[in-house]
Every structure is written in structure tokens, then in C-alpha cells.
């Protein structure tokens with residue numbers, strides 16, 4: 001663990017944050033072939049060849065996202081993260097911390113339930129779906145708070161993840 005609190009997120013932390021965000025959007029957009037293929041798999045039926053490529057992409061990109069999240073957690077542990085923006089109350093800091101931790105849990109949960117289902121060990125598709133809904137809800141809250149803090153409270157929160165906004 002780092003001995004002092006860093007001033008800013010490292011470029012790798014920022015790059016991985018946005019990679020995971022784009023990855024999640026793509027994952028949600030291409031989930032249907034994966035659901036059809038998994039339903040066929042667990043029913044003992046042959047999958048539709050038209051679904052194979054996108055289902056494979058969902059598994060591959062999902063696994064990459066999972067690895068990116070593990071690297072993010074390691075970077076967080078190794079180098080730490082900057083303290084909260086100036087003017088953040090202790091209640092806001094508590095909520096932000098809880099949401100960030102919950103997001104990490106959802107991201108890990110998505111990877112684990114997806115891989116267990118894909119490998120045919122057990123069908124955790126329903127859990128994968130429920131975690132996805134919880135994660136999307138948290139993402140909307142999180143993104144809303146970041147935009148509000150940046151453009152209404154003007155405390156530079158978003159600039160922490162988009163260095164081009166720094167003044």
C-alpha cells in the first residue's frame with residue numbers, strides 16, 4: 001500500500017476506468033446472442049451458428065473487463081486514490097465510497113457469474129441479470145453525481161477522471 005495519498009489518479013487508473021465503461025456499454029448491446037446460446041446450451045440443444053460470434057465476443061470482452069477490474073483493484077491497493085474533492089462533506093464522501101465499492105463488487109460479480117454460466121458449471125444467468133440491473137442503477141447515480149459535482153458545484157470531480165478538463 002502507498003504511504004501517502006496521491007494528488008491524482010494515475011494514467012493507467014484513468015485509462016482502465018474508461019475502458020471498463022465502454023466495455024460495459026458494448027456488453028449490454030451484444031448480450032442477446034449470448035442469452036440465446038446459453039439457453040440452448042442448458043437445454044441440451046445445438047446453438048444457432050448465427051449467435052456464435054457475438055456470444056464469443058461477449059465472453060471475451062467480459063473476461064477482459066474482469067481482468068481490467070482486477071488490475072484497477074491492484075493499482076488502488078498499490079498506489080492509492082486521491083482524497084475527495086475540496087468541499088466534499090463527510091456524508092458525501094461516505095456515499096461516494098460506498099458506491100465505488102459497490103461498483104467494484106458488481107463488476108466482480110458480473111465476471112464471476114458470467115464465467116460460471118459460460119463454462120457450463122451452473123446457470124447463474126438470473127444472478128448475472130440482477131447484478132447487471134444493480135450495476136447500471138449505480139452507474140447512473142455515480143455518473144449523475146460526477147456531472148453534478150463538476151458542472152453545478154464546480155469542484156473539479158470529473159476532471160479527476162478527464163485530465164483535459166483540468167484548469
Ligand code: HEM
Nearest residue numbers: 020021024076081100103104139143146147157158160161
Ligand atoms: C461503466 C461505468 C462506470 C463504472 C463501472 C465506474 C466506476 C468507478 C469507480 C469504481 C470509481 C472509483 C475509482 C477508485 O477510487 O478506485 C470511479 C471513479 C470516478 N468515476 Fe466512474 N464509473 C463509470 C462511469 C463513469 C461516468 C460515465 C463518469 C462521468 C460522467 C464517471 C466519473 C468518475 C469520476 C469523476 C471518478 C472519480 C471520483 C472521485 O475521485 O471523486 N464514471 N468510477
Ligand code: HEM
Nearest residue numbers: 027031034035038059062063110111114115117118125129
Ligand atoms: C461487466 C461485464 C458484463 C456485462 C455488463 C454483461 C452483461 C450481460 C447482460 C445484460 C446479459 C443478459 C442477461 C439476461 O437478460 O438474462 C448477459 C448475459 C450473459 N453473459 Fe454477460 N456481461 C458481462 C460479463 C460477462 C462475462 C465475463 C461472461 C463470461 C465469460 C458473460 C457471460 C454471459 C452469459 C453466459 C450470459 C447468458 C446468461 C443467461 O442466459 O441468462 N458475461 N450479460
